[in-house]
Amino acid sequence: MIEIDGSAGEGGGQILRTSLALSMCTGQAFALTKIRAGRAKPGLMRQHLTCVNAAAEVSGAELRGAELNSQLLEFRPGAVRAGDYVFNVGTAGSCTLVLQTVWPALLMADAPSRLKLGGGTHNPMAPPFHFLERSYAPLMRRLGARAELKLRRLGFYPAGGGEIEATIWPAAKELKPFDLLERGEKLEAFAECFAPALPRSVARRELEQLGLAMGWSDEQLREGPSRQNEGPGNALVATLAYEQLSEVFTSFGEKGVSAEQVAKDVVQQLRAYQLSEAALGPHLADQWALPLALAVWQRGGEARYSCSELTPHARTNFEVIEKFLPVRFESSAAGSGWRVSVRA
Known part of the structure; x- marks a missing residue:
């Protein structure tokens, strides 16, 4: 059994998710201690526990310590099984992190899998749906791992309620590593503001400020569609598309943070990337x-x-x-x- 110190290095939930994913892929059991020990609320939070239970369902794993606030987890995987799965965080916790936990393992299955995931789709400290769709999934397809993602409903903190559907095809014998050293020619740059249940002026101000700072035209500044039952929430998403990849940068609005500050944060991310x-x-x-x-x-x-x-x-x-x-x-x-x- 592989022993892992959950407080080592950055000490966050990524240690858990990577351990779960690779345990399922390789069949190796692990024991994780001091889970998120340095965090304000240490141990397994609900979104982490959803990742654990999703991994257990996909692989028929035996568990010890799989409960809220636990700082110890033992995970013994069985064989990965393709299927139709439904995973719901039950809060605004990120469902994209749940998807990333089981995605590598389902590549090892013998048939396609279909997933429906509920929770937060656009969360701080987690990859937003549009990052997975535009940045991560295209590189996975180049690697030989075909997947399709659909955003059914936006989900923001604190209400959650978002929904993602994903189809993942097996690729265990088809993965082909490749070098990615250059971006290639720039193809497109644009920004979208998703602000369901908020005044339209919020989106307009964020997009206007970003456009002024980056010198982008009106055609590059878009208000994202939303449905009546979504939100409230606010995500400003900027996409840079190149020949070899696309990068997505996001900033989130919240109480006490002005639209101008949200735009400024995205601009800083864009400029930092463009400096390199x-x-x-x-x-x-x-x-x-x-x-x-x-x-x-x-x-x-x-x-x-x-x-x-x-x-x-x-x-x-x-x-x-x-x-x-x-x-x-x-x-x-x-x-x-x-x-x-x-x-x-």
């Missing part, structure tokens, strides 16, 4: 590590990518991946960013 010539932004550099390592593990050899920033979150993720897979991550400064390699 590296391919991946800081969040994608973290999220991409696990599926790329799986492909390298299966195929052998080495794959590389460049990124504008290498966060403590990413470095911790590398360390957890190395506990489950016979691969090695190496990173070095390169120009205005970083270069990461993963080698079998």
Whole structure:
């Protein structure tokens, strides 16, 4: 059984989710202690527990410590099973993190799987749906892992109530690692504001401020559609599409934060990325590590990518991946960013 210190490195929920995903992929059991020990509310919160229970359902795992606020979890996976699954966080906790937990394992199944996930679709500290749809899923498809994502309903804190549908096709024998060192030619740049149940002036002010700062035209500034039963909530989403990848940057509105401040936050993210010539932004550099390592593990050899920033979150993720897979991550400064390699 692999033993993991949940307080090591960045010390957050990513340690749990990566451990669950790779335990299912490799069949190796693990014991995770000191779960989120340094957080204001340590242990398993509801969204983390949903990830654990989803992983157990997909793999028929045996569990110990799977309860709210637990700082100890033992997870013994069985065989991954394709199927139709419904996972609901039950709060505004991120359902995209639940999806990312079971996604790699379902690639190992023998048939397609269909998932319906409920909870928050656009949360701070979690990949928003549009990041998964535009940044993560296209790279997964290039890796050989076909998936389709649909946003049925937006979900924001504190109400939640969002809904995502996903179809994941098996790809265990088809994963092909590749290098991602350059963005390629810029194809498109645009921003959308999702602000259901809020005055339309909020979206207009955020988009106007972003457009002025970035020099974007009215055609690049869009108000996202919403339904009457969504929200209240506010997410300003900017997308930069290149030949080799797309990057998505998001800022969230909340009480006491002006529309201008929301726009300023997205502009800062965009400019930081544009100052570098590296391919991946800081969040994608973290999220991409696990599926790329799986492909390298299966195929052998080495794959590389460049990124504008290498966060403590990413470095911790590398360390957890190395506990489950016979691969090695190496990173070095390169120009205005970083270069990461993963080698079998």
